[in-house]
Each structure stands twice: as C-alpha cells, then as structure tokens.
Amino acid sequence: MVTPDLASEEDIAKLIIPDDLPNDEPSFKAYIEAKVYDKEGHLIQYHRQPMRSLTQYFLALMSIPIVGTYQGLSTNQAPGILVNVLGLPSQQYSYLTASYNSANILWGWSIRLGSGSQAFSVSLTGLAAPIANGTGTGELYYGALSVSYTSTSIIAMITVTNYSTSAISVTEIGLFANVYIQYQNSSNAYAYNTYSFLLSYDTFSTPISVPSNGLAAFQITLTFTG
Amino acid sequence: MPGDAYDTGKDVPTFRAYLIAIVRDSTGKVIKVHKQRSRSPTANFIGLLLPLTWFNYTGSSITITNINGGTCSYKPGMGSGPQDIAYPNSAYNHPTYLAMIQVGSGSQSNPSSATKLAAPIPNGSSSGQLIYGSVSIPDTVSVSGSSAYFYISQAYNNQSGATITITEVGIVLQLQLAIYNNTGSTNCGQVLVWYDVLSSSISIPNGGTLVIYYTFTVNP
Numbered sequence: 001m002v003t004p005d006l007a008s009e010e011d012i013a014k015l016i017i018p019d020d021l022p023n024d025e026p027s028f029k030a031y032i033e034a035k036v037y038d039k040e041g042h043l044i045q046y047h048r049q050p051m052r053s054l055t056q057y058f059l060a061l062m063s064i065p066i067v068g069t070y071q072g073l074s075t076n077q078a079p080g081i082l083v084n085v086l087g088l089p090s091q092q093y094s095y096l097t098a099s100y101n102s103a104n105i106l107w108g109w110s111i112r113l114g115s116g117s118q119a120f121s122v123s124l125t126g127l128a129a130p131i132a133n134g135t136g137t138g139e140l141y142y143g144a145l146s147v148s149y150t151s152t153s154i155i156a157m158i159t160v161t162n163y164s165t166s167a168i169s170v171t172e173i174g175l176f177a178n179v180y181i182q183y184q185n186s187s188n189a190y191a192y193n194t195y196s197f198l199l200s201y202d203t204f205s206t207p208i209s210v211p212s213n214g215l216a217a218f219q220i221t222l223t224f225t226g
Numbered sequence: 227m228p229g230d231a232y233d234t235g236k237d238v239p240t241f242r243a244y245l246i247a248i249v250r251d252s253t254g255k256v257i258k259v260h261k262q263r264s265r266s267p268t269a270n271f272i273g274l275l276l277p278l279t280w281f282n283y284t285g286s287s288i289t290i291t292n293i294n295g296g297t298c299s300y301k302p303g304m305g306s307g308p309q310d311i312a313y314p315n316s317a318y319n320h321p322t323y324l325a326m327i328q329v330g331s332g333s334q335s336n337p338s339s340a341t342k343l344a345a346p347i348p349n350g351s352s353s354g355q356l357i358y359g360s361v362s363i364p365d366t367v368s369v370s371g372s373s374a375y376f377y378i379s380q381a382y383n384n385q386s387g388a389t390i391t392i393t394e395v396g397i398v399l400q401l402q403l404a405i406y407n408n409t410g411s412t413n414c415g416q417v418l419v420w421y422d423v424l425s426s427s428i429s430i431p432n433g434g435t436l437v438i439y440y441t442f443t444v445n446p
C-alpha cells in the first residue's frame with residue numbers, strides 16, 4: 001500500500017489512536033463476577049458482567065513493565081508518566097553517606113465494595129459510598145484478597161461476610177492498588193512511602209444483595225487474549 | 227444455578243493496544259502506514275504486573291526469562307530480604323528502563339510464551355541490519371473524555387544497501403531488581419514483555435526510515 005504523503009506531524013499523531021480496526025477480536029477482556037451464599041452456604045445469586053471502566057492509573061501502573069522505572073540507562077529519574085499521573089517522586093531520596101542504599105518499588109491490589117454510584121472518569125480516585133470493613137450495621141467483613149494468574153490472565157477475588165442483622169446491597173466495585181517505594185531514610189533506617197490508586201470502577205447492572213449472615217465472593221478477571 | 231445467573235455475551239474491552247508503523251523513503255516521503263491491533267503481552271509482562279498479594283498468598287516466585295535465555299527469580303516483598311524492581315534514587319541505582327522496540331524478520335505462533343524475537347534484526351548498517359534510534363517514552367497519559375492513552379515509539383534507519391523486511395515486533399525492557407538497602411541486586415537483562423507478529427510484512431527501502439508506535443489505551 002502506498003499512501004499519500006502526510007502533511008505534518010499532526011497527521012501522524014492522529015494515527016496514534018486509530019479507529020477501531022474492524023473484524024478484529026478484542027485483545028483484552030475483563031469480567032466481574034459475584035457469587036452470593038446464604039447462611040446455610042447455598043448459592044443464591046450469581047452475577048457476571050463485563051468490566052468497563054479502567055482508569056488512567058491502571059494505564060500508568062501497567063506502564064512499569066513496559067517503560068520501566070527509569071527514563072533510561074544513564075538518567076536516574078523516573079519516567080514522566082509515573083511522576084505526573086501517579087504522583088511518584090522522580091527520584092526517591094535515599095541515605096547518601098552509605099553505599100548500602102538504593103530504592104525499589106512494588107505494589108499490591110485490593111478490591112473494595114460500595115453502596116453508591118457515580119459517573120465514571122479516568123481520574124476517579126474512589127468509590128461513591130464505600131462499605132466499611134466491620135461487623136456493624138451497614139458493614140461487611142472483608143476477607144483477604146486472593147490472586148491467581150495464568151500466562152494471559154490475572155484473577156483477583158475477595159470474600160465478604162455480612163455479620164449485621166440486615167441485608168446489604170452492593171452496587172459498585174473498585175480495584176485498587178497500593179504502590180510502595182522502599183528506601184533508606186536520612187536516619188539510615190528502613191522506610192517506605194505508600195501511594196494508593198483506583199485502577200478500575202464499575203457499578204453493577206443489578207445490585208448484589210448479601211443477606212444477614214450470608215457471604216459473597218467478588219472476582220475480577222483481566223484477560224489478555226494473546 | 228439460581229435465576230439471576232447470566233452472561234451478557236457482549237464483552238466490551240476496556241483496554242486496547244495498537245501497533246502503528248510509518249515507512250518513509252530516502253526522500254522522506256511516507257510510503258506506507260501500517261496499523262494493527264496489538265494483542266500480546268508476554269508471560270514476562272503478566273508476571274511483572276502481578277501484585278504483591280499473589281506472592282504473599284502463594285509464597286512463590288516467578289521466573290523471568292531474558293532475550294538471551296538467561297533467567298532470574300522475581301519475588302517482590304517488603305523489607306530487607308526481597309529484591310524488587312529498582313527505583314531511581316540519590317544513592318545507588320540499578321536502572322530498569324525501556325531498552326528498545328525490537329524488530330525482526332521471523333515469527334512464532336505463541337506470543338504469550340515468547341521470550342525473544344524469532345529472528346531479531348541487529349542494530350547496525352551492515353547487510354540485514356537497521357540502525358536503531360532512541361526510544362521515546364511518555365511524559366504523561368493523554369486523556370480525552372473517558373478514554374486515556376500513552377504511546378512509546380522508536381525510529382529505525384536502513385543504511386544496509388538493500389530493502390529490509392520486518393515481520394515481528396517486540397518491546398524489550400531492561401530489568402534490574404534490588405533490595406532497598408542495596409545489600410543485594412540482580413540484573414535480569416533485557417526482557418521481552420510484548421510481542422506481535424505483523425498482519426502483513428513491512429519493507430523499508432535502502433535509505434528509508436521506519437517509525438514504530440505502540441499505543442496503549444483504556445476505554446477507547
């Protein structure tokens with residue numbers, strides 16, 4: 001194919017986000033699933049829907065395995081995407097006077113549930129009405145997040161139990177990340193800073209009702225079809 | 227299954243990646259624009275994206291394989307034992323950075339398990355080689371409505387004396403792990419994190435240039 005010459009860099013820039021290419025299978029799929037059990041352990045509701053709403057923070061986090069944490073071999077500064085989107089330092093101060101100092105980065109995930117709803121934006125930072133962790137009225141007791149993966153998928157799941165005396169309705173769900181930067185501080189002691197982000201936000205197409213003394217498992221599956 | 231069970235069957239992808247290549251002849255005239263959906267993060271990428279939660283939950287590590295076949299073990303964690311991805315600092319650095327968007331003349335059928343290109347084209351001006359320019363990395367995420375994207379790019383110059391045809395492309399990350407207090411570190415080398423076979427081959431004439439863009443977008 002020979003195309004007409006492009007007039008300017010602006011023309012090229014327009015190619016950066018091409019229109020969706022027809023007759024092409026999606027290269028990424030994401031699902032949210034919820035299973036609700038009553039107090040006898042019977043499955044009473046199963047819900048599955050596509051995830052629709054990844055944030056810019058997801059994009060920035062996933063840039064780390066692509067772009068890295070340095071601008072280049074000889075530039076000891078973090079890429080702008082980490083600084084400008086995630087608010088990470090361009091350079092983490094670490095104790096200068098000892099050779100046994102450096103810095104590193106890692107991250108954990110969590111799933112949180114809510115009882116509200118809000119319009120999506122890529123810069124959304126939290127749920128509209130988070131359901132607190134606990135056993136009181138309107139609270140759910142959050143178990144530990146479990147994560148599994150295959151060569152093309154990452155699956156995160158959390159179980160919550162309703163110890164309150166009334167049913168609790170879950171209408172929104174978010175996948176969060178906690179990013180940790182570890183370093184040696186000016187007292188030559190171990191320290192770390194934590195940065196928290198909302199990676200995805202979705203409202204359920206129908207509310208998930210967790211009965212009193214019932215439990216529910218919420219699972220998010222991210223699949224790259226490869 | 228209770229009555230509320232359903233599958234919408236209408237999955238809306240919230241993330242997409244695109245590969246765009248622009249070829250110019252020796253006069254600078256654009257002679258080809260290639261666009262395709264990019265599909266294939268490798269197993270290395272998935273492993274590096276995994277949250278701490280998985281490593282704590284399973285107590286396991288993952289094996290990262292570099293483009294030369296070497297391996298390193300990755301098991302991030304808090305404190306003075308684990309080696310995590312190094313971060314820029316004011317003392318001792320172990321740079322982890324985008325090494326290159328590598329191009330090649332081969333192909334392989336299972337991109338997610340790929341650890342190197344099938345037939346990488348070397349950097350140089352000899353026969354069968356391309357001169358690799360520097361990579362461009364994003365300063366930020368560009369936002370438009372509910373969509374957001376960033377892109378990386380690299381340019382190549384063909385001074386080999388003949389046309390060169392590419393059929394595969396991959397993103398290669400230079401990866402270094404370090405304990406926060408630098409009492410241990412591991413250079414994992416250059417790691418293939420993304421791989422695509424081109425839907426049609428791209429020829430770069432002698433004296434011509436190629437620029438490849440990878441665009442990553444959410445909610446397109």
